[in-house]
Amino acid sequence: MFILFFIVFAVAYLFIMNSMTNKFVTQREVPDEKQPKVFNTINILVTILLISSYVELLLAA
Template sequence: MTGNIFVFVAPVLLFIFNSLTDRLCAQREIPAEKQFQVFRTVNILLTILLISVYIENVFA
């Protein structure tokens, strides 16, 4: 049951964090060339976090 809910919540979390990252880039005036790296790093780390939490919930 927890896994099913998690599948719907994970994209919402990714959207929220991408919105926050966009605000951070705008506030800090990060150049467009660096923004791609910032977004990629945030998305990769958040995806790793979400996958590890999902696996922990499914197998615990």
């Protein structure tokens, strides 16, 4: 049950972060050739954050 909840939370969190990144890129008028790099960097960092949070919660339980 916990795994399912965490997966749903992670997907929702990634979606929210991507929409915020899109607003940031649009507002700052980042060139089109740099936009994929910005999205990739933020997605990788958020994924690392989610994985480390999951591992921490598993070890704490």
